[in-house]
Amino acid sequence: MKPDLNPVRHKFQEFVNSCLSSSLDFRLTPRAETSLYATCFAIYSLQLIQALHKIEDPKKMARHLQNGLRAIRPSDSKDRHAKPYRQLLTFGLSALTILDELKNDPLEDLVGEQIDDNVKESLLRAGVINGRAGSGNQAMFSAIFMIHARDHLGMPVHAKLDEWVDIHVKHMNRFGFWGSTSGMTHLQFQNGYHQHEVLEYLGMENPHLEQTLSAVSGLADAEGHFAPYPGGGGCYDYDAVFMLTPEGRMPNEATFQLLARTASSIVAEQNQDGGFAESIRVRPRSLAGLRMFASHALDALGNRALFSERLRYGLTLQRPKHNHIHTHWSRYSRGWNESDLWDSWFRMLALARIDVAMHPEHAGHWGFIDYPGIGYHPSLRAAKVER
Numbered sequence: 413m414k415p416d417l418n419p420v421r422h423k424f425q426e427f428v429n430s431c432l433s434s435s436l437d438f439r440l441t442p443r444a445e446t447s448l449y450a451t452c453f454a455i456y457s458l459q460l461i462q463a464l465h466k467i468e469d470p471k472k473m474a475r476h477l478q479n480g481l482r483a484i485r486p487s488d489s490k491d492r493h494a495k496p497y498r499q500l501l502t503f504g505l506s507a508l509t510i511l512d513e514l515k516n517d518p519l520e521d522l523v524g525e526q527i528d529d530n531v532k533e534s535l536l537r538a539g540v541i542n543g544r545a546g547s548g549n550q551a552m553f554s555a556i557f558m559i560h561a562r563d564h565l566g567m568p569v570h571a572k573l574d575e576w577v578d579i580h581v582k583h584m585n586r587f588g589f590w591g592s593t594s595g596m597t598h599l600q601f602q603n604g605y606h607q608h609e610v611l612e613y614l615g616m617e618n619p620h621l622e623q624t625l626s627a628v629s630g631l632a633d634a635e636g637h638f639a640p641y642p643g644g645g646g647c648y649d650y651d652a653v654f655m656l657t658p659e660g661r662m663p664n665e666a667t668f669q670l671l672a673r674t675a676s677s678i679v680a681e682q683n684q685d686g687g688f689a690e691s692i693r694v695r696p697r698s699l700a701g702l703r704m705f706a707s708h709a710l711d712a713l714g715n716r717a718l719f720s721e722r723l724r725y726g727l728t729l730q731r732p733k734h735n736h737i738h739t740h741w742s743r744y745s746r747g748w749n750e751s752d753l754w755d756s757w758f759r760m761l762a763l764a765r766i767d768v769a770m771h772p773e774h775a776g777h778w779g780f781i782d783y784p785g786i787g788y789h790p791s792l793r794a795a796k797v798e799r
Contacts, residue, residue: 415679417763421461423686424760428457428466430685431753435468436476441752442685444744448480452503453753456787459510459779460760467511474513477504481522495546496740498526498553502785505560509783518564526557527567531575540607541583543591545599548606551580552785555610559784577616580607588624595717596627598640598648605651613784615793618658625663628655629670631718633708636674640725642704643681643693643748646755649674650762657769660790668770675766678759687751688759690737694729694748705729761787 431439431454437446438454455473458464467473481504486492501522508514528534531554535541538550555576561567585593589604608618618624628638631652637644638652653671662668681692693704705726712718728734736745746752764778768791775795781787 415676415763417679417767420679420682420763421760423682424457424756425461425463425466425686427683427686427751427756428454428463428753430687436473438753440742440744440754441687441746441750444742444746444752447742448477448484448500449503449741450753451477452500452507453757455507455510456781457753457757457760459781460757460764460787462777462779464510464779470511471513474508474511474516477507477511478513478517478519480504481519485522492525495549495553499549501526502553502556505556506781506783506785506787510779510781514564518560520565523557523560523565524567526553527561527569528554528558528572531572532579535576535579540580541590543589543600543603545603547590548603551576552606552610555607556784559610559613577611577614580611581616581619584620586620586623587627588618588620589627592717595715596630597717597721598631598638599721601628601631601638601655602648602651605655608655609785609788612659612790613788621658621663624655625658625667628652629667630715632670632674633711635677636670636672637677638674639691640722641691641694641729642701642708643691644677645690646688646758649678650758650765653762653765657765660765660768660772660775662769671766671769675763678763682759683749683751685751687753687756689747689749689751690755692749695735697730702730765789 430442431450433439433446438450439446440450444450458466481501486497491497505514505519534554535551538544539547540551555573558569558573558576561569562573583590585591587593587596587600589600591600611618631638633642637649639645639648653674656667656671682688693701709719709722709726712722736747738745741754768775768778768789775789775791780789780792782792
C-alpha cells in the first residue's frame with residue numbers, strides 16, 4: 413500500500429483519546445453522551461492499532477461492560493430479539509474477548525436465551541433468503557450466539573450451526589449473496605456481507621467467488637468508494653473491502669488497483685481531529701455536490717436496480733431531516749462529515765485489511781479480534797496453526 417499508515421494511526425489514536433469521558437466510558441463523538449456502544453468501538457479501535465495498554469484497568473472495564481449489558485437487558489422478549497440489544501450484546505462479547513475476560517464470565521445468562529429453537533424458522537422470519545434489509549445483521553447475530561455457545565458454554569449447538577450454514581449456501585444467488593438477481597445493488601452486498609463474516613470465520617469458501625468479486629467491484633465509484641451516495645460510508649466501504657479480500661488475500665491485479673485507490677481515498681479523507689466520518693460529500697450542500705450526486709446515479713445507468721437505488725438516495729438525502737445521522741448508538745445526532753468512533757474504526761479496519769492483503773507479512777502490525785463477527789481476520793487462524 414502506498415500511503416504511509418503510521419501517521420494515520422497516530423492521529424487516529426488521538427481521536428479515540430478525545431472521545432474518552434472517564435477511565436471506563438467513551439463517547440461516540442467528543443460532543444456525544446457516553447454509551448456502551450461507544451466504549452466497545454473504542455476498545456476495538458485501540459486493539460486494532462495495538463494500543464490497548466491505554467486502557468487503565470482492563471478487568472474493571474470488563475466488569476463495567478458485563479454489568480452494563482445485564483442492566484440494559486430488555487424485560488420484553490420481543491425487545492431482547494430486536495437489533496439494538498442483540499447488536500450491543502455481540503459488540504460486548506467481542507470487546508470482552510479483547511479484554512480477555514470471557515473466561516471469567518461468558519455471559520451465559522444473556523447468550524443462552526438468544527439461541528434459536530428453530531434456526532430455519534428464525535432465518536425465514538427475518539427474510540434472509542429474500543435479502544430483506546436488516547436480515548443480514550440478524551443472521552450474523554444468530555450465528556455468533558451459536559458459536560459462542562459452542563466454544564464458551566459447551567452447549568450442543570453443532571447441528572443448528574450446520575443448518576445455518578446449509579441454508580445460506582443453498583440459497584445463495586449468482587452474486588454470492590441473497591435476494592434478487594436482476595442486478596447488483598449496494599443494499600444486497602452490504603446486507604449479505606454479514607453472513608460472509610461468519611462463513612469466513614468458519615473457514616467456508618464462497619462458491620460464487622468470481623461472480624462476487626465482479627459484482628462488488630462494479631459498485632465502486634471513481635474514488636474507490638462503495639456507497640449508494642458520494643464519499644462512501646464506513647459500513648459500505650469496509651464491507652466491500654472485506655468481500656474483495658477473500659480469506660484476507662488479494663485475489664487479482666484488478667482488485668489490487670481498485671483497493672489501492674480505496675485506501676488512498678480513505679487516508680486523504682481523515683479529518684483534522686484524526687477521526688473519520690461517514691461521508692465528506694453529502695453535507696454541506698453545494699452545486700458541485702448536487703452534480704456529484706447526479707453523476708453518481710448516472711454512472712449506474714447500465715444496471716436499472718442500481719440506478720434506481722442511487723437516484724433514490726440522491727433525492728432522499730437532500731431533505732433537511734437528513735442533515736444529521738441518527739442512530740440507536742447515541743442520542744446525539746452527528747454530522748455527515750463529523751468524526752465518530754464507529755466510522756473511524758471501520759475506516760481503519762478497511763485500511764488494515766487492505767494492508768494485510770497487499771502485504772501478508774504486515775498481519776502482525778494490527779490487532780484483529782479473535783472472535784466471530786466484525787474485526788476478525790483469517791491471519792489469526794494461521795497464527796494459531798503456527799503455534
